[in-house]
Amino acid sequence: MATMGRRERKKAQTRQALTDAAIRLFSEHGYDKVTVAQIADEADVSIATLFAHVPDGKEALIFDDGIERRAGLVTAIRDRPSGQPILAALRQFMAGRGPFTTDMPPELQRLRDLIVSTPALRNYSRKLWIASEATLAEAIAAENDRDPSDMTIRALARYVLEIPDLAGAEPDPLAAMNAIFDLLESGWPGPPKGDR
Template sequence: MPVAGADGRRERKKRQTRTRIQDAALELFATRGYRDTTIAAIADHADVATRTVTLHFPAKEDLLFADDPFTPESLGLRLRSRGPKEGTLEVLRDWMHATMRSLDASDAEEPQDLGRVWQRRALRSRLLMDDDDLRGRARAGYRDLEQLVAAGIGEDVGQAADALLPRLAASTVVGGLREIYATREAQEKTGAATSELFDLVDGVLAFARAGIAELSPKPA
């Protein structure tokens, strides 16, 4: 029976191979275009067998969408476990910060690569926005996030989730968070840790809070 140390090394090697394949794919997508990049070319660039690529990522789209930690399932779990006095935007902020810190922790084994995750996500964001089909798939995930946020904000302000205020606030929040990587402010942080984008996250949420306050019914 394999020892725990052997299991750990095997999992670490598997994770490293998966990351190397994703990095190779992103590099080729950026230089050749998503549609013109083949799985065989990705395998060659990552120095692995073609079958290794398809074992980790059965479809080419998975190279962009697999392993994304910002999932509706993750946010939904956090919202369902929130305390009675925790507002939706407060929960969202904590969730974003915690998830971004976990991304930085994934670089901890190789400190010289600090910021690689941020660079990968920034490149991924540009690729998604440049391809109609990929952008459409990404929007499906954004829609699920918007519905979760709208339901939470609606509960906070005593309105239905499909009322204008919750829907507008949710669209603003999710759209703003999605756009962070493409902003001038984010580009100026090239090579930085993901957590150095916290101030941009907080700015998006502050903007949404102001909008909610403006549209909320005023006491008589």
């Protein structure tokens, strides 16, 4: 395993200081009342340095770049047990993430609650999930010998990636996530026979 050089370590430390400062300030004062300048000051860096590390602005300060998320989605599909359906593997992957996991350390629970309760952070989180659409479609298509541009493959990928935003703010996020996966796995049943 390669070790980081001094420059990379310094960049990682600065990025972590910015993240820690943002979380602390957002938690204490509320996301909307905190400015980028306050975050930079709290982390003891210039505003230019903050934007060099996080060009997307203050929303991006508490999120990763999405690479781990995309890799996790692909791994969930490719490394699933033999015979396990793709949607079951994706359900299992999602159940261990963000609003759906039930065994988080307290500091991650606070971060999750902050994200779920802050519209700008929820929107940014959704943006990161949706950015995985092409990658997820390719992984689903490869497992089904289909073209990733097939509309049904693309739609399935999009539906799965909308689940964190749709279910994450529900009173029971895990139950909501499972209800959506149940729907995706079985298809829309239509109205009861007497209502047609």
